[in-house]
Amino acid sequence: MKITRDEVAHVAQLARLRLVEEQVQRLTVQLNDILSSMEKLNQLDTSGVPSTNHALELTGAMREDEVRPSLKRERALANAPDSNGEAFVVPRVI
Amino acid sequence: MELHELNMEQARELLDKREISARELTQAFLDRIQATDPQVHAYLAVTPESALAQADQADQTLAAGQGGALTGIPCGIKDVFITKDLTTTAGSRILENFVPPYDATAVARLKAAGAVILGKQNMDEFAMGSSTENSAYGPSHNPWDLKAIPGGSSGGSAASVAAGSCLFSIGTDTGGSIRQPASHCGVVGMKPTYGRVSRYGMIAFASSLDQAGPFSRTVAGAAQVLQAMAGFDPADSTSAPMEVPDYAASLKRGVKGLKLGVPKEYFVEGMDPEVEETVRKAIAVLEGLGAQTVEVSLPHTDYALAVYYIIAPAECSSNLARYDGVKYGLSQRAEDASLLDMYLDTRSAGFGEEVIRRVMLGTYALSAGYYDAYYGKAGQVRTLIKQDFLEAFKKVDAIISPVAPTPAFDLGQKVDDPLQMYLSDVLTLSVNLAGLPGISLPAGFNSAGRPIGLQIIGPHFAEETVLAAGHAFQEATDHHTKRPAL
Numbered sequence: 001m002k003i004t005r006d007e008v009a010h011v012a013q014l015a016r017l018r019l020v021e022e023q024v025q026r027l028t029v030q031l032n033d034i035l036s037s038m039e040k041l042n043q044l045d046t047s048g049v050p051s052t053n054h055a056l057e058l059t060g061a062m063r064e065d066e067v068r069p070s071l072k073r074e075r076a077l078a079n080a081p082d083s084n085g086e087a088f089v090v091p092r093v094i
Numbered sequence: 095m096e097l098h099e100l101n102m103e104q105a106r107e108l109l110d111k112r113e114i115s116a117r118e119l120t121q122a123f124l125d126r127i128q129a130t131d132p133q134v135h136a137y138l139a140v141t142p143e144s145a146l147a148q149a150d151q152a153d154q155t156l157a158a159g160q161g162g163a164l165t166g167i168p169c170g171i172k173d174v175f176i177t178k179d180l181t182t183t184a185g186s187r188i189l190e191n192f193v194p195p196y197d198a199t200a201v202a203r204l205k206a207a208g209a210v211i212l213g214k215q216n217m218d219e220f221a222m223g224s225s226t227e228n229s230a231y232g233p234s235h236n237p238w239d240l241k242a243i244p245g246g247s248s249g250g251s252a253a254s255v256a257a258g259s260c261l262f263s264i265g266t267d268t269g270g271s272i273r274q275p276a277s278h279c280g281v282v283g284m285k286p287t288y289g290r291v292s293r294y295g296m297i298a299f300a301s302s303l304d305q306a307g308p309f310s311r312t313v314a315g316a317a318q319v320l321q322a323m324a325g326f327d328p329a330d331s332t333s334a335p336m337e338v339p340d341y342a343a344s345l346k347r348g349v350k351g352l353k354l355g356v357p358k359e360y361f362v363e364g365m366d367p368e369v370e371e372t373v374r375k376a377i378a379v380l381e382g383l384g385a386q387t388v389e390v391s392l393p394h395t396d397y398a399l400a401v402y403y404i405i406a407p408a409e410c411s412s413n414l415a416r417y418d419g420v421k422y423g424l425s426q427r428a429e430d431a432s433l434l435d436m437y438l439d440t441r442s443a444g445f446g447e448e449v450i451r452r453v454m455l456g457t458y459a460l461s462a463g464y465y466d467a468y469y470g471k472a473g474q475v476r477t478l479i480k481q482d483f484l485e486a487f488k489k490v491d492a493i494i495s496p497v498a499p500t501p502a503f504d505l506g507q508k509v510d511d512p513l514q515m516y517l518s519d520v521l522t523l524s525v526n527l528a529g530l531p532g533i534s535l536p537a538g539f540n541s542a543g544r545p546i547g548l549q550i551i552g553p554h555f556a557e558e559t560v561l562a563a564g565h566a567f568q569e570a571t572d573h574h575t576k577r578p579a580l
Binding site for chain 2: 003007008011012014015016017018019023027030031033034035037038040041042044046049050051052053054055056058060061063071075076078079080081082088090091092093
C-alpha cells in the first residue's frame with residue numbers, strides 16, 4: 001500500500017478539493033495503482049545525477065525594471081465572480 | 095474538387111490567383127463545420143461573424159498585392175489558447191464563462207499573418223487526456239470512424255483538419271497531445287522544440303513540457319504555420335531568444351544522405367502488428383529516398399512514463415492552484431461560506447475526474463516526506479532520458495518511430511482505466527521530457543481503415559531536419575491525400 005485512505009483525504013485538503021467518500025475510496029485504489037507503477041524508478045541508481053527541471057539550458061531572462069502599460073483595472077476585474085470596482089471580493093476571512 | 099477538400103498549398107494558389115476570395119473560402123469552411131460538426135464535435139465555439147470580417151480584410155490585403163502564406167487561410171484554435179473577447183474554456187467547467195482580455199502570442203501572430211479564425215476546438219480538460227473524453231463538453235469523434243476516439247488532448251484540432259472543417263489548426267503537446275491525435279486522425283501534427291513558440295496566453299498544464307504547434311494535411315502547410323508562430327516573445331521568458339530559420343526553404347533539403355536512427359526500444363512488446371508493419375514500410379520509403387537508417391538505443395525509455403506521470407501532475411497541481419473562484423471562472427459561494435469553503439466547493443464542482451486525479455497525484459508527489467522519492471527522483475531520471483537522446487543524436491540526424499502503440503481505440507474503451515489510457519503516450523512523452531521537436535505524419539491505415547502515423551524526432555531546434563524528412567516522405571507517398579467519408 002503506497003497511500004492510505006486517510007492520506008488521500010489529507011492530500012485532498014492540501015489540494016483544496018472537497019471529495020465525497022466514494023471519490024476518496026476510488027482515488028485510493030487508482031493512486032495506489034499509479035504509484036506502484038512508479039516503483040520501477042527505484043531500479044535506477046541515480047546518485048550523483050543532476051535533476052532536469054527544464055529541458056533546455058536557460059538562464060534567467062532579465063530586463064530593465066521599468067514601468068510599462070498593463071491591463072486596465074476594469075478589464076482585470078471583468079471576469080471576477082464578485083468585485084467592488086477596485087478589488088476582488090471574497091468571503092470574510094477574519 | 096470542393097473547397098473544403100483543398101490543402102493549404104492549393105488554397106494559397108487559388109487565393110493568390112484570385113480565382114477564389116478569402117470570403118468564399120471561409121464560407122465554404124463555415125458550411126463544412128455545419129455539415130460535419132454535429133457528428134465530429136471538433137468545435138466548442140464557431141465564430142462566423144469575426145471569421146468573415148477577417149476574410150474580408152484578407153481579401154483587401156490580397157487585392158493590394160500583399161499578404162503572406164497564411165493570408166485568408168481558415169483555421170481553428172485549440173480552446174487552450176486564450177482569445178481576446180472570445181470565451182476560452184480549456185475544456186473545463188471551471189472556465190465555462192471565461193472571456194480573456196488579450197490574445198495568446200501564438201494567436202496574435204496568426205492573426206497578424208492574416209489567418210482567418212473559424213472558432214475554438216475541443217480538447218481534454220486542461221489538456222489532460224489522450225482521447226478528448228475528458229472534455230467537460232463531450233468528446234470529439236474520429237472522422238475516419240465515428241466510434242473511435244480522435245486522440246487527445248488536441249483531439250478537436252486534429253479531427254477538424256481530417257474532417258476538412260479547417261485548413262489548419264493549432265494545438266499544444268505536453269506528452270504527445272499534438273502528435274498522438276495527428277496519428278489517429280491521419281493528419282500532420284508537429285511539436286516544436288521547447289521554447290520555439292511562446293507559451294504566453296496558453297493555459298498552462300505542465301510548464302516545463304507544454305509547447306504549441308500546428309496541424310495540417312501537409313508538412314509544407316505545418317512549416318508555414320510554425321513560421322508564423324515561432325520566435326522569441328518578451329512575454330515568455332522561456333521562449334528561445336534565437337533567430338527563426340526559413341522553414342519553407344528547409345523543405346527542399348530532402349533526406350538524401352540523412353542518417354535516421356530507429357530506436358529499438360520503440361518497437362515495444364504489445365505493439366499493434368499493423369502499426370509496426372506500417373511504420374517499417376514507411377522507414378523503407380525513406381531509405382528508398384536515400385536516407386540511411388541505423389538502429390539506435392534509448393535505454394531509459396521504459397522509465398519515461400513513470401517520470402512523466404510524476405512531473406506533469408506535479409506541475410499541473412501547482413498551475414491549477416490559480417482556479418480558486420476569486421479572479422475568474424466558476425465560483426461556488428454558499429451562504430455564510432468561509433473562504434476555504436469557497437475554494438473547496440469551487441474546485442470540486444469545476445474540475446473533472448482526470449484533473450482531480452492529476453492534481454491529487456501531483457500534490458502528493460510534492461508533499462513533505464514524498465518530494466525526494468517522487469519529484470526529485472523523476473527529475474534525475476529525466477536527465478538520463480534526455481542524455482539518451484543527446485547520445486543518439488551524436489550518431490544520427492533524426493530518429494524515426496511509431497507515434498502510438500495502437501491505432502485509435504473506441505470511445506469508452508479506456509475511460510475507466512487511467513493507467514491504460516496513460517500508455518497511449520508511451521512513445522511520445524520522452525520527446526517532451528527532453529524538449530525535442532517531433533512530428534507525426536500519415537503513414538498508412540490498418541485493416542479497419544484507421545490511420546497510423548510515423549514520428550520523426552530531431553535534435554533541439556532542428557525543426558528544419560524534421561520538416562525536410564517529413565516533406566520528402568509526403569512527396570513520395572499519398573496517405574495524406576486520403577479523405578474520410580463524411
